[in-house]
Amino acid sequence: MGGMTLTGALESGPRIPPDERVIDVRDLRMRYGTRDVLHGVSFAARRGEVLALLGPNGAGKTTTIEILEGFRMRSSGEVTVLGADPARAGEPWRARVGVVLQSWRDHGKWQVRELLAHLGDYYRRYATDGKPRPWPVDDLLDVVGLTAAAKTRIQRLSGGQRRRLDVAIGIVGRPDLLFLDEPTVGFDPAARREFHDLVHRLTDVDDTTILLTTHDLDEAEKLADRILILNGGRIIADGSADELARRVAGESEIRWTRDGQRFVHAAANPTPFVRELLVQHGDAVEDLEVRRNNLEETYMRLVHDSEGSAR
Numbered sequence: 001m002g003g004m005t006l007t008g009a010l011e012s013g014p015r016i017p018p019d020e021r022v023i024d025v026r027d028l029r030m031r032y033g034t035r036d037v038l039h040g041v042s043f044a045a046r047r048g049e050v051l052a053l054l055g056p057n058g059a060g061k062t063t064t065i066e067i068l069e070g071f072r073m074r075s076s077g078e079v080t081v082l083g084a085d086p087a088r089a090g091e092p093w094r095a096r097v098g099v100v101l102q103s104w105r106d107h108g109k110w111q112v113r114e115l116l117a118h119l120g121d122y123y124r125r126y127a128t129d130g131k132p133r134p135w136p137v138d139d140l141l142d143v144v145g146l147t148a149a150a151k152t153r154i155q156r157l158s159g160g161q162r163r164r165l166d167v168a169i170g171i172v173g174r175p176d177l178l179f180l181d182e183p184t185v186g187f188d189p190a191a192r193r194e195f196h197d198l199v200h201r202l203t204d205v206d207d208t209t210i211l212l213t214t215h216d217l218d219e220a221e222k223l224a225d226r227i228l229i230l231n232g233g234r235i236i237a238d239g240s241a242d243e244l245a246r247r248v249a250g251e252s253e254i255r256w257t258r259d260g261q262r263f264v265h266a267a268a269n270p271t272p273f274v275r276e277l278l279v280q281h282g283d284a285v286e287d288l289e290v291r292r293n294n295l296e297e298t299y300m301r302l303v304h305d306s307e308g309s310a311r
């Protein structure tokens with residue numbers, strides 16, 4: 001069964017015409033010493049898409065992202081990002097790519113606004129008619145929620161504010177493509193929600209393509225147009241959260257009460273079951289609830305199935 005889930009996942013992955021691919025990865029392999037950690041990874045992203053790369057610890061997410069960012073040399077495979085090979089691309093390419101690194105701790109004595117204005121200057125020469133660069137600093141402060149902290153020295157920012165500054169630094173050049181490696185670690189729920197709004201704004205306003213990694217499946221479900229699951233250096237699923245949920249058998253849970261008694265039933269297709277239930281019991285059915293697998297359940301199942309079929 002695991003094998004079928006796997007094949008199904010890959011075959012029905014979206015087909016993106018080559019000229020619309022902001023990211024195009026084919027048969028990417030990575031070996032550290034004698035250890036293979038990526039075994040032929042292939043996927044693509046189209047402009048304006050938000051992709052979440054999920055997978056257990058050690059699956060190869062950071063390695064993949066670092067290769068796409070041009071920070072790590074791959075062992076083999078074809079990688080095209082914004083039309084260029086990241087291993088060979090130059091400064092104009094880098095200016096179009098945003099990277100959010102973990103906590104910007106240098107320049108502790110600088111004020112937030114001052115640092116962003118300074119870093120933004122670098123991007124001025126890469127402005128185009130369609131895309132003025134950098135973000136005007138006050139708009140940027142507003143968009144990441146740091147207006148009130150504009151004059152605060154970096155060393156005095158709270159953990160959450162620092163992560164927002166990391167994001168601001170990643171997008172100051174108005175990148176066409178943004179990489180976010182576990183962007184909301186350390187955020188409180190309010191900051192997390194604001195960050196999600198920011199991601200939506202970036203894709204709405206700027207058509208920014210975003211590739212993010214996260215272990216927060218709720219976050220992936222809220223943000224991503226498409227989910228890629230990497231396990232043991234292989235992509236084991238590629239599709240929207242709904243598509244992946246549909247691929248996992250026994251997906252829906254139907255709950256109801258009748259004569260004061262609770263009932264639970266699992267069904268791949270809940271509609272005929274519910275219809276029959278109402279035909280049989282009509283008004284006696286109360287508190288009817290149909291719940292599809294959430295991404296967490298789907299993810300656990302897909303990872304589990306792939307491990308079964310890989311060995």
Ligand SMILES: Nc1ncnc2c1ncn2[C@@H]1O[C@H](COP(=O)(O)OP(=O)(O)OP(=O)(O)O)[C@@H](O)[C@H]1O
Pocket residue numbers: 032037055056057058059060061062063064
């Ligand atoms: N520089 C390196 N040298 C040798 N092995 C490495 C190196 N970097 C990563 N690895 C190994 O490669 C594998 C994939 O690591 P990677 O960091 O890409 O995984 P990940 O999916 O990002 O994990 P996590 O969720 O824990 O961040 C791991 O087994 C890791 O130990």
